[in-house]
Amino acid sequence: MSTDVRPDPVDAVAPEPLSDHTKHPGRFGNRLFSGISLASGILILATLVAVAAFLLREALPAITSSTQDIADFTRGLSLGQYIAPLVFGTVLAAIIALVIAVPLSIAIALFIAHYAPKRLAGPVAYAIDLLAAIPSVVYGLWGFYWLVPLVGPFFDWVSTTFSFIPLLADYAPPAKNITSAAVVLAVMVLPIVTAVSREVFLQTPRLHIEASLALGATRWEVARMAILPFGRSGVISASMLGLGRALGETMAVLMILAPFAKGSSFFSWHILQSAQHQTIAANIAQQIREAHGLSVSVLIASGLALFAITLVVNMIARWIVSRRAAFSGAN
Amino acid sequence: MSKRIDVSDLDIYYGDFLAVKGVNMAIEPRSVTALIGPSGCGKSTFLRTLNRMHEVIPKARVEGKAVMDGVDIYGRDVDPVEVRRQIGMVFQRPNPFPTMSIKENVLAGVKLNNKRLSRSDADALVERSLRGANLWNEVKDRLDKPGSGLSGGQQQRLCIARAIAVSPQVLLMDEPCSALDPISTLAIEDLIAELKADYTIVIVTHNMQQASRVSDRTGFFNLEATGKPGQLVEMDDTTTMFSAPSQKQTEDYISGRFG
Ligand SMILES: Nc1ncnc2c1ncn2[C@@H]1O[C@H](COP(=O)(O)OP(=O)(O)OP(=O)(O)O)[C@@H](O)[C@H]1O
Ligand SMILES: [Mg+2]
Numbered sequence: 001m002s003t004d005v006r007p008d009p010v011d012a013v014a015p016e017p018l019s020d021h022t023k024h025p026g027r028f029g030n031r032l033f034s035g036i037s038l039a040s041g042i043l044i045l046a047t048l049v050a051v052a053a054f055l056l057r058e059a060l061p062a063i064t065s066s067t068q069d070i071a072d073f074t075r076g077l078s079l080g081q082y083i084a085p086l087v088f089g090t091v092l093a094a095i096i097a098l099v100i101a102v103p104l105s106i107a108i109a110l111f112i113a114h115y116a117p118k119r120l121a122g123p124v125a126y127a128i129d130l131l132a133a134i135p136s137v138v139y140g141l142w143g144f145y146w147l148v149p150l151v152g153p154f155f156d157w158v159s160t161t162f163s164f165i166p167l168l169a170d171y172a173p174p175a176k177n178i179t180s181a182a183v184v185l186a187v188m189v190l191p192i193v194t195a196v197s198r199e200v201f202l203q204t205p206r207l208h209i210e211a212s213l214a215l216g217a218t219r220w221e222v223a224r225m226a227i228l229p230f231g232r233s234g235v236i237s238a239s240m241l242g243l244g245r246a247l248g249e250t251m252a253v254l255m256i257l258a259p260f261a262k263g264s265s266f267f268s269w270h271i272l273q274s275a276q277h278q279t280i281a282a283n284i285a286q287q288i289r290e291a292h293g294l295s296v297s298v299l300i301a302s303g304l305a306l307f308a309i310t311l312v313v314n315m316i317a318r319w320i321v322s323r324r325a326a327f328s329g330a331n
Numbered sequence: 332m333s334k335r336i337d338v339s340d341l342d343i344y345y346g347d348f349l350a351v352k353g354v355n356m357a358i359e360p361r362s363v364t365a366l367i368g369p370s371g372c373g374k375s376t377f378l379r380t381l382n383r384m385h386e387v388i389p390k391a392r393v394e395g396k397a398v399m400d401g402v403d404i405y406g407r408d409v410d411p412v413e414v415r416r417q418i419g420m421v422f423q424r425p426n427p428f429p430t431m432s433i434k435e436n437v438l439a440g441v442k443l444n445n446k447r448l449s450r451s452d453a454d455a456l457v458e459r460s461l462r463g464a465n466l467w468n469e470v471k472d473r474l475d476k477p478g479s480g481l482s483g484g485q486q487q488r489l490c491i492a493r494a495i496a497v498s499p500q501v502l503l504m505d506e507p508c509s510a511l512d513p514i515s516t517l518a519i520e521d522l523i524a525e526l527k528a529d530y531t532i533v534i535v536t537h538n539m540q541q542a543s544r545v546s547d548r549t550g551f552f553n554l555e556a557t558g559k560p561g562q563l564v565e566m567d568d569t570t571t572m573f574s575a576p577s578q579k580q581t582e583d584y585i586s587g588r589f590g
Contacts (some may be wrong), residue, residue, distance in 0.1 A: 207426040211490075213387055215440035215497065216416030225439060229430035 055304040062297035073295035075262060083302045088267045089277035090306065093178050093253065094246035096271065097185035102239050105190055109197035110223055125198065132191035140255030143184040148175045148256065159272050171272040176258035178277040184252045189242035196241060200234030201227050233321040240317035244310055250281040257282060280306045333360040333531040334400040334500040336381060341395035343376050343385060350376050352560035356550060363523060363532045365542040365569065368552030373561030374535045375505050381533065382418035382503055383411040419494035423506040425486035427478035434474040436489055437461060440497040456496060464492035465522050484515025491522065502526065504534040520545050539585060543573050551581045
């Protein structure tokens, strides 16, 4: 009972003279470390600025030229008309992918972090992590040869059953539509979102889990009361990482999605029809070989748009996270 | 609203480790039962068996009986979730949900029961519970602010409000004042004295004065030796325990001549 009045161990050693700072063993390491982290911070910023500057410089000819100058390449569209549907397709594919991947990831992460028996949790987590190691070409092949034929009948059923919903109407095989591409994207972002979510869920303080259990929460209610709210900002960050990957993914989309004809410009909500969409990244990869001069500049301008989208997405994510910082549980 | 609990021959395990052995104890309704004893003797462990929180620790298990008003809470078809809804718990460290406002914290347990509360009912319940926990005057103007923005003592009273909002039969408290200053401690002791009118209260404490101030009955846990399981050495009216305990070790512990 009285053992807690021990002298503070700090008092026990003779205090070092204040002037002796330089001799302190941790001192040099400290400076080295802060130097390294400052340098890498600057390096990252510089790279970002350099990439942006490059994109801007190379895109400038296309931005400043008239529609006639680029009409050959864009089949008569202005730069804006050319890029806008690509932006639309990119964002749409990424959003569908997230709509599929995020709930699934949260469920898997919750399962691994809190509900699965230990013997199962480890292997499942490992298998999910392995998904991240598969190259995107392989995903493209998998989507092309396996997924597309497989989901065809399912899309057909959905489309006829829910034909009154314009979004889902008028499916026609083959299923090389934006939804198929998004499913593959979803599988690709799943490991990232799951891994990050799992980490945050694991950090839920034992105290909060027990607080909800003691109130008579079931397992699912524990997740809803303690684990999910606590992990909310982490899951948002995870989703944004996934979104970044989905927005920029080239190969899998290129191999699966049948794009709209070059030079057509529309914003189609028919997510089960093929030849309706194209993404920026896949479009660049597809067109860059036949492009030269000003056409290259047009493609780079579309790349600049992609860069801008990712920046905006990240800023929105930060804003969402900071808006409820007081409730985050970080304090 | 308050029930008695009769514990008989309770053995409490962590895996193969027998932490507490052979507890027999009667916990009277509308009274405060204090549990005292040296660190590691199993007070928290025992307390957590009373609302089946012990078994949330992997491999932890219990043998024996704990009967609340005729029903063995360890009975075959008793749902632990149901037990916990009737037996509230306040932890050593205040643990309001950081992602919820003060108001949401108070209502957290009520919402679990899937009760659809009208807005006015909810407001009334929040006020009643916060008043019951002696916190209303301090927080009534900031009910929508996060609960984690309160002081430690206020947070602990918020946790008490959260626990009594569901009108439990029994309230378990594990060293509820150990993280608090003397003034907050007194506030909570006063609160316990008031809550006694409606609830059965079991409190674990390291503070002898506190046990003698707030409790009607006191149970003393001890270890025979290190590595041996903890046991309930004796239990009696608090006045008797602190003036004339029947066991030598109880007297030694209470008078501070221990170990
Ligand atoms: N999660 C656990 N797993 C295994 N053993 C545990 C666990 N929690 C407690 N124990 C053991 O059970 C015994 C009783 O611990 P308990 O926490 O109940 O003691 P206590 O009386 O509450 O002590 P204190 O006064 O320090 O809080 C101790 O030997 C402890 O090491
Ligand atoms: Mg304890």
